[in-house]
Amino acid sequence: MTSYSKVRFKANGRPVEVDANPDSPLLYALRNDLDLPGTMYGCGIGYCGACFVLIDGRAATSCDTPLWSVENKDVVTIEGLEGPDGLNPVQRAFIEEQAAQCGYCVAGIIVNATALLDENSQPTEAEVREHLDRNMCRCGSHPRMIAAVLKAAGEL
Amino acid sequence: MTPPPHLPASLAANPVVGQWLRFDRSGFVELMPGKVELGQGIVTALAQIAADQLDLDVDRVNVVYPSTSFSPDEGQTAGSRSVEESGSAIQQVCAEARALFLAAARETLSDPRQEFEVEDGRIVGAKGESTSYWALADSVDLNRRVTGRVSPKPLGEGSFVGVSSPRKDLAAKVRGKGFYVQNLKLPGMLHARVIRPTGPRGLLVSFEEPAEGGVTVVRNGSFLAVVSESEAEAVRAAAMMRQSAEWQATGDPLPSSDDLPGFMKLAPAESEEVAIPPADFVRPVATLRAQFSRPFIAHASMGPSCAVALWEDGSLRVWSSTQGVYPLRAELARALSTPADMITVQYLEGAGCYGQNGSDDAAYEAALVAQHFPDRPVRLQWMRHEEAGWEPYGPAAVAEVAASLDDAGKITFWNYELWSYGSSGRPGYSKVGPAFWAAGQLEDPYPREHSHLGGATRNIEPGYQIGARRILAHNMKDTSIRTSSLRSLGAHANVFAIESFMDELAVEAGIDPLEFRLMHLDDQRGRTVVERAAADAGWGTQDLPDDHGLGIGYARYKGTSAYCAVVAEVEATSHLQVVKLTIAVDVGKVVNPDGVVNQVAGGAIQATSWTTCERVGYDSDRITSDSWESYPILTFTTAPEVTVALVSRPGDPPMGAGELAQGPTAGAIGNALFRAIGVRVRDMPIDQAAILRALEV
Numbered sequence: 001m002t003s004y005s006k007v008r009f010k011a012n013g014r015p016v017e018v019d020a021n022p023d024s025p026l027l028y029a030l031r032n033d034l035d036l037p038g039t040m041y042g043c044g045i046g047y048c049g050a051c052f053v054l055i056d057g058r059a060a061t062s063c064d065t066p067l068w069s070v071e072n073k074d075v076v077t078i079e080g081l082e083g084p085d086g087l088n089p090v091q092r093a094f095i096e097e098q099a100a101q102c103g104y105c106v107a108g109i110i111v112n113a114t115a116l117l118d119e120n121s122q123p124t125e126a127e128v129r130e131h132l133d134r135n136m137c138r139c140g141s142h143p144r145m146i147a148a149v150l151k152a153a154g155e156l
Numbered sequence: 157m158t159p160p161p162h163l164p165a166s167l168a169a170n171p172v173v174g175q176w177l178r179f180d181r182s183g184f185v186e187l188m189p190g191k192v193e194l195g196q197g198i199v200t201a202l203a204q205i206a207a208d209q210l211d212l213d214v215d216r217v218n219v220v221y222p223s224t225s226f227s228p229d230e231g232q233t234a235g236s237r238s239v240e241e242s243g244s245a246i247q248q249v250c251a252e253a254r255a256l257f258l259a260a261a262r263e264t265l266s267d268p269r270q271e272f273e274v275e276d277g278r279i280v281g282a283k284g285e286s287t288s289y290w291a292l293a294d295s296v297d298l299n300r301r302v303t304g305r306v307s308p309k310p311l312g313e314g315s316f317v318g319v320s321s322p323r324k325d326l327a328a329k330v331r332g333k334g335f336y337v338q339n340l341k342l343p344g345m346l347h348a349r350v351i352r353p354t355g356p357r358g359l360l361v362s363f364e365e366p367a368e369g370g371v372t373v374v375r376n377g378s379f380l381a382v383v384s385e386s387e388a389e390a391v392r393a394a395a396m397m398r399q400s401a402e403w404q405a406t407g408d409p410l411p412s413s414d415d416l417p418g419f420m421k422l423a424p425a426e427s428e429e430v431a432i433p434p435a436d437f438v439r440p441v442a443t444l445r446a447q448f449s450r451p452f453i454a455h456a457s458m459g460p461s462c463a464v465a466l467w468e469d470g471s472l473r474v475w476s477s478t479q480g481v482y483p484l485r486a487e488l489a490r491a492l493s494t495p496a497d498m499i500t501v502q503y504l505e506g507a508g509c510y511g512q513n514g515s516d517d518a519a520y521e522a523a524l525v526a527q528h529f530p531d532r533p534v535r536l537q538w539m540r541h542e543e544a545g546w547e548p549y550g551p552a553a554v555a556e557v558a559a560s561l562d563d564a565g566k567i568t569f570w571n572y573e574l575w576s577y578g579s580s581g582r583p584g585y586s587k588v589g590p591a592f593w594a595a596g597q598l599e600d601p602y603p604r605e606h607s608h609l610g611g612a613t614r615n616i617e618p619g620y621q622i623g624a625r626r627i628l629a630h631n632m633k634d635t636s637i638r639t640s641s642l643r644s645l646g647a648h649a650n651v652f653a654i655e656s657f658m659d660e661l662a663v664e665a666g667i668d669p670l671e672f673r674l675m676h677l678d679d680q681r682g683r684t685v686v687e688r689a690a691a692d693a694g695w696g697t698q699d700l701p702d703d704h705g706l707g708i709g710y711a712r713y714k715g716t717s718a719y720c721a722v723v724a725e726v727e728a729t730s731h732l733q734v735v736k737l738t739i740a741v742d743v744g745k746v747v748n749p750d751g752v753v754n755q756v757a758g759g760a761i762q763a764t765s766w767t768t769c770e771r772v773g774y775d776s777d778r779i780t781s782d783s784w785e786s787y788p789i790l791t792f793t794t795a796p797e798v799t800v801a802l803v804s805r806p807g808d809p810p811m812g813a814g815e816l817a818q819g820p821t822a823g824a825i826g827n828a829l830f831r832a833i834g835v836r837v838r839d840m841p842i843d844q845a846a847i848l849r850a851l852e853v
Contacts (some may be wrong), residue, residue, distance in 0.1 A: 024388035026809045032387055037339040038332015042458055043540040044391075047784045050458060053648045065658030078332030096752055098322060101758050102195025102508030104459040110330060120588030132792040136459045136784065139195055142795035144754070 009070045012080030013038065022068035027051050029067050030077055033042040038107045042136070051136030052108040052115075053077050059115035059134075079105035083112060090114050093152035094145070101139035111137045113149045121156045123149070159303035164244035165191065169677055170228030173256070174298035176249045177206075178220075179289050183214065183277070189246060190230025191238040192479060193325055195508040196814050197751040198238045204747055205243050208314025209250030210289070210765040211274035214321050221335070222481045223502040226259035231366035232480035232582065234511070234641065235716065236812025239747060243311075243810060251308035253298065260292045284711030296374040298818055305471065311745050312806055318751035325505075335634060337477045337504035338462045342533040345464070347387040348525045350594075351380040351401055352542055355778030356410070356636060358403035360582075367395040374525050377599035378403075381525050383534065391539070409638050409776035417449045419837070420575040424629035426609060430616055433569070433624035437526045440569050443666050444759035448653035449839045452772035453550040453576075455642055460515030460543035461510040465522035466533040472526075477506025480583065484516055487583030491520055491590035492527075510762070512537050512582050512640035514547045518741050520592035530532040545782035548595065550634075550642025551577030557657045559622070567666030567676060572616065572843035574632045574650065579611025581640025589749035593638060609633075611645035613820055618654045619712045620676035637774065643759065644818035647713065648766065649840075649851045651819020652826065654839065656711040659827045668825065679712065681742050681805075685721040686710050688740035688801055703727050704735070707827025710784055710819035718743040718811040719803075722760060724824035728832040730851065731844050734764050734796040734825055741800065741816060744808035755813045757798040761819035766844050 001142045018029045025044075030053070035125055037128040042050030046150045047059035053062045073111045080087050081088040089094070090113050100106040109132060116123060116131040123131070137145065163171070170176070170190070178186040187206050193199040203217040210217075222229075228244055254274060261279040262268040270281040280286040328334055353360070360378040371393040374381045384390040384398065413418040433439070464475040472494060478484040481501040489496040506515055522536035538546070538552045553576035560569040588601035596604040609631045615756045616627055642648075642701035670690050677683050686708070690696075693706060700706065705728065710721040719742040727733045738758050746752055769788055773781035783789035822840070830836050833848040 003766075018388070020390075021388060024386075024392070028386075028391075031339075032341075035341070036332075038334075038339070039336065040336075040459060043784055045540070045783075048458060048540075082331065087330065094327055094330045095322065098320075098326060100195075100323075100329055100457070101167070101197070101754065103326065103334050103506035104195075104336065105334045106329055109332075116175075121522055123445075126749065130453070131793045132306040135792065136458060136789065138456055138510075138789065140758035140759060140765075140790075140795070141754070142790075142792050143757065146792070146804055155347060 007067050008069050009072060010074045012076055016049065020067055023066050025063050025066040025068055026067050026075070027062040028084060028101050030062060036077045036079050040104055042105070049112060050105050050108040050113040054111060054115060054154070057118060059112045078111055081110065088114060089116065089152040090149065093148040097144045097148040099144035099148040100141050105135060105137045109145055110136060116149070117153055117156060122153055125150060163302065163304045164241070164248055166228065166241045166245035167229050167248055167302060169602060171301045172399050173249055173253055173300055173302060175228045176246065177212055177253050177298060179293040180272050181290050181293055183290055184216050184218050185210065186218050187246065188227050189242045190222050190228040191233045191242040192222055192503050193305055193505055196755055197748065198233070199322055200321055201239055202246055203324060203749040204316040204321050205246050205311070206250045207316045208708050209247055210254050212277050215276060219324065221503045223500065224481050224485045225500045228483065229482040236477055236713065236815045239810045239812055243747065247308045247311065249302055252302050252306045254258070255306045255588040256296050256298070257289050260296045260545070261287050264292065279752045291386060291693055301843065304420065308700060311810065318672045322750055335505050336459070336505055337464065337475050338537065340464050340475050340504060340535070341479045342464065342530065343623050345533040345535050346383050346385060346529055347390040347392045348381050348383045348522065348534050348536040349539065350521060350536070350542065351394050351397045352546060353403045355405060356638065357405045357777065358408070359406050361402040363397055363401040366396060375529050376524065377601060378597040379524065379594045380667045381521070383525060383529065385415065393479050405777050413774055416451065416552055417447065420552065420554050420632060421591060425575065426633055426635045426711040427474055427612070428629045428631065430627040430629055431625045432523040433626050437624050439481055440560040442551065442558035444704050445556070446657055446662055447554065447556045449554045450487050450552060450649040450652065450657060451840065452552045452637060453642060453766050453770050454544065455515045455547055455550065455770055456787060456789060457509055457543060458536040459508040460819060461518040462535065462537040462542055463515070463519040464533050465519070465526040465532050465536045467526050472523055472621070473502070474519050474523055475502045475504050476513040477504060477509070478519060479512070483582065483584040484519055486591050487592070488520060488523060491592055491595045505798055511550065511642040512548055514543050516583055517592050517594065521594050524594065539784040544787055547781040548581045548638045548640035549638040551579060551612065553646065555649065555653040555712065559654055559657065559661055561661060561665055562853050564602040565667050565672065565675070566777055567661065570618065570625045572626045574612060574616060575613035575632065576646060576649065577632045577635050577639045579606035579639065579645045580643040581638065584600055608639055609640060614645040614714060615647035615650045615711055618678060619715060620673070621680060622676060622786055628751065633799065643762070644815040647711065647815065647819040648763065648822055651709065651711045652767070652822035652840065655820065655823025656658065659707070660836065668696070673708065673710060676760055681719050682712055684803055685719045685742050686739040688803060689721035689738055689747045692799065692801055693725065693738035695723060703729055703832055705828045705832030707824045707829070707831055709823025709827065711819045715815040718813060718816045720816040720820045722817060722820040722824040724821065724828040726825060726828040729827050730847050730848060732768055732829055732842055733794065734768065736797045737764070737821060738799045739798065739817060740803060743811045743813045745810040746802055746804050747810055749802055752802060752813045753800040756800045756817050759814060760798055760817040760821045761790060761795055763818040764796060764825065767822040767825050767840055771841050825839040
């Protein structure tokens with residue numbers, strides 16, 4: 001058996017401890033050990049963006065982030081974006097714009113867009129496109145998603 | 157006795173009211189269509205239809221995903237037929253259910269002669285008494301056949317059909333709570349990964365067992381998998397075994413990738429005369445001829461395929477993102493030598509598939525592995541390189557077209573010849589062996605069907621008045637590259653060829669391409685979408701920057717379904733950027749306007765990606781485009797702006813919107829490139845390399 005060790009971090013504000021191979025991807029710990037399946041597996045090499053999470057506020061692809069590297073850090077997943085008032089502005093805007101089809105990529109896009117608006121609350125359309133270029137969508141929902149992010153920015 | 161009235165086909169096949177609807181005391185109705193949510197919004201559209209017939213708020217309709225244990229058998233969710241097939245069945249069955257409840261209300265309330273109305277599920281008598289669907293749920297037996305003698309309200313005479321109801325599945329998805337099979341977690345579940353051969357011809361020669369414990373190897377012939385309690389460990393072990401396993405290539409090499417069109421035109425095929433000119437027709441000299449092609453194209457789902465299987469006491473349960481729970485069950489029964497009534501297939505969503513991706517294969521493979529672990533659910537998840545390298549691809553196609561023009565610029569003869577691989581790779585189509593690739597890898601292998609005839613001729617006939625026509629289709633009989641249905645089937649390649657060639661003919665005739673199309677288009681509904689898209693795009697009136705061009709493409713999907721015209725604006729140098737797509741569609745009666753716009757725009761963007769970026773790469777042994785790096789698709793920085801105009805046809809039956817834009821978009825882009833820089837690319841993808849080649853000629 002691979003050697004396991006305990007990795008401690010915060011997941012959506014809650015202190016957690018995962019007993020796993022510390023070299024294994026954060027993605028599997030979130031989905032399987034912490035019951036946070038909203039972070040999706042897409043490519044395993046950080047290329048498609050379906051698995052974006054926030055690590056200490058910065059967007060990172062969890063499929064190629066080793067578990068050990070989040071020790072003592074603050075990990076926020078799509079499930080953790082909701083506040084006491086419900087959905088965050090990006091999530092709300094995605095519903096208002098009906099900005100998805102199959103929705104498989106949408107959690108990763110919302111997380112990455114949330115990170116963008118945290119850094120730059122009034123991005124241009126070109127900046128939104130550039131930032132979301134780390135995400136992929138196969139259904140062709142790009143224009144609606146871009147519109148949703150701009151709408152969320154307008155409401156911040 | 158009068159003959160039974162005509163029922164919608166789906167309802168005639170599944171005629172019991174209770175197969176479609178369940179009422180309990182909760183204040184909600186469960187609607188159980190046999191069609192599945194693929195991200196196309198069908199669940200919402202069907203709920204709107206049900207809500208109108210039942211006089212309910214659409215939020216009271218919960219749509220239950222299909223299972224072979226209770227759902228009506230509606231075959232595959234494919235071909236843009238769901239609103240037509242399932243919608244018409246639901247319209248009728250809900251009207252009948254409403255009538256049953258009204259009859260029960262008459263018996264319950266004091267005066268049976270009073271008039272009744274239904275208001276959001278409450279049944280209210282003229283005298284003010286009331287009951288409800290839910291109060292009567294226990295006393296109304298829905299386990300009875302429809303009669304066909306209740307007339308449903310016409311579509312659109314209600315509060316919801318025709319309105320942009322928000323998607324029912326979206327609120328959960330933006331919260332990370334989508335109902336994906338990838339997210340199913342069952343007690344005691346094991347994780348499986350498959351080790352694929354180096355190429356489709358590979359036979360397993362040897363492999364090394366994982367050195368570390370906690371991982372079990374399952375092997376049957378050349379089918380090789382690992383199973384672990386830990387998903388990460390299964391992934392790690394599979395990656396290590398992939399490095400060490402030895403495979404031997406057998407059988408025919410993959411087709412030539414250097415000159416695929418040339419290869420295809422010489423390969424064995426089954427030929428079909430789609431149209432022939434009258435016997436006494438004297439063929440005029442061809443004014444123009446050209447050859448067009450499309451490569452193999454991947455479905456390229458964002459989420460690799462996944463399934464969960466559980467064997468208990470000889471019966472099998474499978475959770476799958478298949479497009480057809482019943483066809484998959486029948487195919488599993490065939491491949492696992494297990495009676496179908498011992499198998500349950502439950503649908504859960506996957507990533508958008510746009511046709512047959514790896515979903516059905518994953519279901520079979522999960523069942524195969526789970527046989528070794530009775531009473532334990534086994535979740536088998538494909539990796540990215542498997543989805544990219546082992547899905548059944550959309551088939552390649554080549555078309556030769558020639559036509560003759562008279563002095564007025566009218567087409568007098570159209571001569572079209574198509575060579576294509578087929579699209580019928582789904583469960584239920586193969587005569588030879590099961591549709592699952594792995595079934596051909598077993599120690600005692602099933603024969604593989606290599607000839608998926610069908611689908612190539614979709615939209616092979618132009619929707620124009622073009623004089624005499626000779627149209628031939630050569631359906632490739634054999635391919636070592638596996639193919640199956642991809643959104644719009646042959647329509648993407650055929651409409652690209654037809655619409656590109658229409659523009660070439662217009663140039664030859666010295667007539668504007670829009671005018672040239674209208675000269676040959678009698679169908680008023682077709683003319684309307686063409687004129688609308690052109691007007692919205694500012695055709696002929698817009699001042700474009702230097703490197704920009706406008707091109708148009710048009711088709712009526714399948715020749716019998718929805719109408720679509722696309723005007724593409726591109727910016728081109730040696731690099732092509734599709735800037736904007738201006739689209740007009742006529743899908744008959746619109747159930748959910750925003751749903752249609754979303755489907756059409758998404759389809760057009762996907763078609764832009766196919767047309768300008770995509771080609772499955774391979775050498776003689778293996779698929780080489782097995783990652784996003786080697787199979788790039790359109791991105792957030794390259795996706796065009798899209799507008800979609802819906803031509804209102806409230807009196808006409810609804811038609812599917814998911815596939816209609818694929819061909820017209822491809823044609824419009826090629827034509828716009830020509831308008832921008834004067835070069836014609838006839839072989840997709842229209843990427844930088846293709847443009848440079850065309851510029852050199």
